Amino acid sequence: MSQTSNSVLVVEDDPDVRRTAQVALGYHVARVEAVESLDLLEGALAATVFDAVLLDMNFVIGERSGAAGLDGLARVHAFDPTLAVVLMTAYGGVTLAVDALKRGAADFVLKPWRNDKLVAAVTAAAQLTHARRKQETLQLDALERSAIERALTRHHGNISSAAIALGISRAALYRRMSKHGL
Amino acid sequence: MDSRLSDSGRFTRAVAVRAVIVAGLTYLAIQLFATTHFYATAVLVAGVAALVAVDMGSVISQAARAAERDLERLAIEGSDVPTAAAMSTRLGFSADRAAAVLNAARAERLRQTDFLLGLLDTVTAALFVVAPDGKVTLVNRAARALAATAVADFQAIPSFGPAVARSLLALAPGAREVITLADGQRMLASAARFAAPGHALQRLISLQRIAGELDAVELRAWQDMANVLAHEMMNSLTPIASLSESLEQLLRSNQEASGAVEVIKRRSRGLMDFVERYRAIADLPAPRPQIMAVAALLSDIDRLLAPTFLEKHIECRARVEPPDAAVNADPQLLEQAVINLLRNAADAVRDSRPARIDISCRTDAEFVSVEIADNGCGVPQANRDQVFVPFFTTKAGGSGIGLNLARQVALAHGGQLVFRANEPRGSVFTLTLPAANAAALKSASRDQRSSSPEPASAAPAAAPRE
Numbered sequence: 001m002s003q004t005s006n007s008v009l010v011v012e013d014d015p016d017v018r019r020t021a022q023v024a025l026g027y028h029v030a031r032v033e034a035v036e037s038l039d040l041l042e043g044a045l046a047a048t049v050f051d052a053v054l055l056d057m058n059f060v061i062g063e064r065s066g067a068a069g070l071d072g073l074a075r076v077h078a079f080d081p082t083l084a085v086v087l088m089t090a091y092g093g094v095t096l097a098v099d100a101l102k103r104g105a106a107d108f109v110l111k112p113w114r115n116d117k118l119v120a121a122v123t124a125a126a127q128l129t130h131a132r133r134k135q136e137t138l139q140l141d142a143l144e145r146s147a148i149e150r151a152l153t154r155h156h157g158n159i160s161s162a163a164i165a166l167g168i169s170r171a172a173l174y175r176r177m178s179k180h181g182l
Numbered sequence: 183m184d185s186r187l188s189d190s191g192r193f194t195r196a197v198a199v200r201a202v203i204v205a206g207l208t209y210l211a212i213q214l215f216a217t218t219h220f221y222a223t224a225v226l227v228a229g230v231a232a233l234v235a236v237d238m239g240s241v242i243s244q245a246a247r248a249a250e251r252d253l254e255r256l257a258i259e260g261s262d263v264p265t266a267a268a269m270s271t272r273l274g275f276s277a278d279r280a281a282a283v284l285n286a287a288r289a290e291r292l293r294q295t296d297f298l299l300g301l302l303d304t305v306t307a308a309l310f311v312v313a314p315d316g317k318v319t320l321v322n323r324a325a326r327a328l329a330a331t332a333v334a335d336f337q338a339i340p341s342f343g344p345a346v347a348r349s350l351l352a353l354a355p356g357a358r359e360v361i362t363l364a365d366g367q368r369m370l371a372s373a374a375r376f377a378a379p380g381h382a383l384q385r386l387i388s389l390q391r392i393a394g395e396l397d398a399v400e401l402r403a404w405q406d407m408a409n410v411l412a413h414e415m416m417n418s419l420t421p422i423a424s425l426s427e428s429l430e431q432l433l434r435s436n437q438e439a440s441g442a443v444e445v446i447k448r449r450s451r452g453l454m455d456f457v458e459r460y461r462a463i464a465d466l467p468a469p470r471p472q473i474m475a476v477a478a479l480l481s482d483i484d485r486l487l488a489p490t491f492l493e494k495h496i497e498c499r500a501r502v503e504p505p506d507a508a509v510n511a512d513p514q515l516l517e518q519a520v521i522n523l524l525r526n527a528a529d530a531v532r533d534s535r536p537a538r539i540d541i542s543c544r545t546d547a548e549f550v551s552v553e554i555a556d557n558g559c560g561v562p563q564a565n566r567d568q569v570f571v572p573f574f575t576t577k578a579g580g581s582g583i584g585l586n587l588a589r590q591v592a593l594a595h596g597g598q599l600v601f602r603a604n605e606p607r608g609s610v611f612t613l614t615l616p617a618a619n620a621a622a623l624k625s626a627s628r629d630q631r632s633s634s635p636e637p638a639s640a641a642p643a644a645a646p647r648e
Contacts, residue, residue, distance in 0.1 A: 020421040023428045090416035095467065110461070112420040112454050115427045 006051040006126040007031035009044055011072060012088075013056060017111070021054060024115045025122060038072050045079045051126035052106075054118075057089040057096070066096045073105055082132035084125035088113070145180040148173070152182070193245055200238035207231030308369075308389040312336045312351065314382050327546070328389065336387075341365065350387055366602030366612060367391070404572075408460070416457055423450035459573070459581050466587070469512035469594050473618040476507045476543050476550060483520055487528075491539075496528055500541035507543050509550045510618040511595050519591035519599075522584035523554045523611050529577060530558025530609060549597065550617045557608040561601070569601045588613070 006029040012018040018034045025032045029051075035044050044050075053076050057069025069087050076085050084106035089096065097108040106125040109118055147166065155161040163173040208231045214224035299322075302309060308325035310318055310333070318333045329339045337347045343364045353359060353373035361371050374386040426447040433440040480500045491498050509516070524539065531537035540555045561569055568574045570589045575582035585599075588611075592599040597615040604610045 014417060014420075016421040017417065020424045020428075024424050027428075027431070090413050090420070111416050112423045112450070112457065114454075115424055118424070 004028065004123065004126065005030045006123070007033070007048060008052045008054060008122055008126070009048070009050045010034040010054045011036075011038065011041060011056060012054075013037060017056075021118070024113075024118055025054075028119045028123065029126070038068065038075070041072060041075055042079060045076070045083075050083060051129045052122050053083060053085045053125075054109075054122055055085050055087050057087050057100070066100070070100065070103060073100070073103055077104060082129055082136055084128040084132070086121050086125045141180070144176065145182070148176060148180065148182065193241075196241050197238060200234050200241065204231050204235045204238065207234065306391070310336065310387045310389075312385045312387060314385075316351065319384065325389075351385070353387070355385075361389075362602075364602075366600035366610070367598075368600070408572075412457065412460055415453075419450060419453055419457065422446065423454055426450055456573075459583055466515075466590050466594060469515050469591070471510045471512050471595065471616075473508055473510055474513055474516070476509060476552065477502045477505060479513070479517065479520065480541060483517060483524065486521070487524055490528065494528060494532070494537070496531055496537040496539060498524070498539040498541070500543075502543040504545065507545045507550050508618040509615040511615050512591075515591045515594070516615070519588035519613065520552070520554075522588045523613065526584055526611075527554055527556040527558065527609070529580075530560070531556050532558070534558050534608075545617055548617055549614050552613045552615075553610055554613070555604050555608065555610040557604065560603055560608050566601065566603075570599070585611075 008025055008029050008031070010018055010021045010025075010032060012021060012034065013036055015036070018036065022032045022034055031048075033044060033048065033050075035041065055069055055072050055076070057066040066087075066089060069089065073085050073087065076083055085104075086107045086109055087100045087105045088109040088111055090111040100108050106128050107121040109121050148162070151162040151165050152159075155165065159173060160170055163170045166173065168176075207227050211224045211228040211231060214220050214227060218224075302320075303323040305322055306324055308328040309320075309322045310325050311320035313319050316336050318336050321329070321333050326333065328341055330341055331339070333339060336351065337344055339347060341363055342350065346361050346363065349359070349361065350371055350373070353371060355373055355375040358370060358372045360368055362368050370390045372388050372390075374388075375383060376386060377383050426443050429443045430440055430447055433443055480502065484498070484500070487498075490496075524541075527539045531539065534557050536557075538557045540553075542553045542555070544551045544553070565574075565576065570586050571582075572586040573582040589599040592613055592615065595615050597613065599611060599613050602610050602612070
């Protein structure tokens, strides 16, 4: 698998596992950052635009419910709904995996992992993020286009009044109209 | 009624007449003696009075004797109303009431006996009361079901077998012991001794079905421990397995180092395979039971395994009795369990000629038992306790999870899976599951009639020509 320009955030409490994930992913993604707890999650997400998050499900020794991971998943999505999350756990229950996927995880990796499977899951998650972001941009463009169209119709094709109604300059409206091919 | 009245009246009259005659004659004799000098006549009259008095005495004592006989008969024969009536005819007094009191007491005693016997029948443990000569004097319903035949001689109960029966009879009072029945079921046996008035010293043997409860507890404890161990193991294994893969790529130029890393990688892969097998049995999904016909299940499985059986020259026959036997179980889990048992049997008969697997099915009110018997290599005595131990296997390349998984499926349904040796060779696995009644099955299959096969066909499996 060739290296991509993706950047990945690893959230894992075990330092050895954290380092291992960084090494395993290092050859395949441009940048791997790792944090040790969910407390640092939002800070890391704010500092860098990541393409995927690899998130451990259990942060407390003896805790195997995966509740912490599901909480982290919700927090990532609250911060950035487009960012795809791969969950990982050593205590792999089918039920837990199904639950995680239902709550919007992109994939589910069991520890110990095989490197190629981990890389595949993370790469696919990054692609999902890209697709979602592209979709979001498209939606934004479509929104803008339909707003301009509505304004133009309402003002019977009068560019000046439409620009005033949209709260932008005439020149800016011309630029946007040519971008949308209107 | 009339005759009774007249009978009782006759007795009263006879006594009264005689009493009056005796009184009259006595008075006459006294008068003759006191006022006249006819002493001889007076003596004669007194003599006649005495004779009548003797006669009256004999009438009374006759009636008393008859009454005594009647009472005896009443005591022996029980609530015999004609006897009571006859008695009251002879004795005018309230014999009816005496009989009624006696009968009520007896009825009360019978009611109490019925109540106690009924109570014994509700006890889930099988109870046998055994006399010193080995004869069974009392059993409850569970014991009758366990013995399956009419119980007379304790040692002759077929479901025990002579050896188990002997050890049960030898149990010291108060002792408890886990025994294995002829069909492989495990039970907790305990013994007590008691003396009832008028009886010799009796022995009470109680047998409690324990497999389900005990196995479930054992299983949960094992799973809890294994889960903690596995979690730690997997966390530690993660860097070893992953880093050795990464290092191998890094060290491609250095042959010695990459050879060393290759070993680490290989061994950690081995551990990972083990972990993956472990996951298969540690995380059995909770069963979603539905009512399903045993015959349909077996014929589905047969379709799946028939090519394998044909190829390996294994004759597999199934007999479902009754043909509409149905269980309340999760179809996927149960199918997996039966497939595991059949695969195990197929492996066992690999070197048998002819190779046979017999599937039979029995039902009682609560449970359906599916028996899978083979004439294969069997399990050596030393390994019999380990048949269901996870990861235990005697086969090269065996995973040791098939039978354990099947047993977990049985336990998850509130049933059980037991093993016993087959005669003359091979193994028998008995899978017991909660029964669903036939009516429930009919209403359940009404919606999905299309796929339900002929129940009586009972999966006639591949029968090679060899």
